[in-house]
Amino acid sequence: MIPFARHCAVAAESDYVTACLHSGSTSGDGPFTRRASALLGQLLGVERALLTTSCTHALEMMPLVLGLQPGDEVIMPSYTFSSTANAFALRGVTIRFAEVDGDRWSMGPDDVTPLLNERTRAVVAVGYNGVSHRLAELEALCARRGVPLLVDAAQSLGASHAGRSVASYGALAALSFHATKNLSCGEGGALVVNDASLLQRAEMVREKGTDRSQFLRGEVDKYTWRCVGSSYLMSDLNAAVLLAQLESFEAIQAHRHAVWSAYRSALEPVSERLGFTLQLIGETDGHPAHLFGLLLPPGVERTALLAAMAEAGVRATSHYEPLHAAPAHGGSERLPVTDAVAARMLRLPIHGEVSAEEAARIAALLISLLERDRSGGKP
């Protein structure tokens, strides 16, 4: 069975982990963390990336860093992972779920505008496959309204918009190094701090609400509890794996792009005939080949199709269930574009152990199943 996702191991990982174990220093902000966060900052073109235990935790830091309170509102797409919403719901913040664009599958400025009001304290953009919809315009809109833009960049390592990395947008951006992501250290993440005025508070929130980071740099002579925070530091062991992954970033990305392009070039010529939709990648967007998704033709039974693919040895999958209609939210909003995207989404395997040739074969399998469906047979 070709798995849907897989950690792509690189040679230096085990050497770095062994070196870390023997160094006697395995907790957060050790030498591997320093090297990994510097390299990450360089790759993203940002000044400061704080390594965290996960993207979920980097997101959870956001309302604490901004000091959001119950009754405040944030706007985010409904078509995202539960962590984007949980981070704010945990602080009693009211979430206003926005639509996504039907072609890019991400929320843009036109989706946000109707939800902005005097209680809005932040807007959280999420790039689906790293493709954020008119992100620079969204940034300008937020600036005009005096509302911080935050970016859930879990899928955006390697993504760019208008010549800048996606994670360089917004006051804060959160990245993921979960095993399903382009680079992985098992569980891990980063909080990118683009607004320098938030850096000191972000460091404290990450270090159990203390000024320990400043103490370690010799800027204060003792450290103390300064604000509400938690333990969000990545262990140096995870950072050792992450550093090896970051050093292999170009090769990992080149492989993922070859797989992504093999899917695209096999599927694009038949998409109109078979009635499925591929993601629109805007001219100013650089996608990171994080996932390969498509919207199935209306009426195709996805569960049966996934089962037929699994029977042929390929693990494909659907994606997010919209949060506006999820049991934890119980809202009454109607978001028809989001509902349609979620109902029709199918993702194909993309990782270090799928070759471009296999991707072409998987695409051919999908085409044959869709053709069978059209001719009246079950997929």
Ligand SMILES: Cc1ncc(COP(=O)(O)O)c(C=O)c1O
């Ligand atoms: C958009 C989005 N945000 C946040 C997360 C959570 O990332 P992590 O598993 O690193 O906590 C995910 C996970 O897939 C995600 O897709």
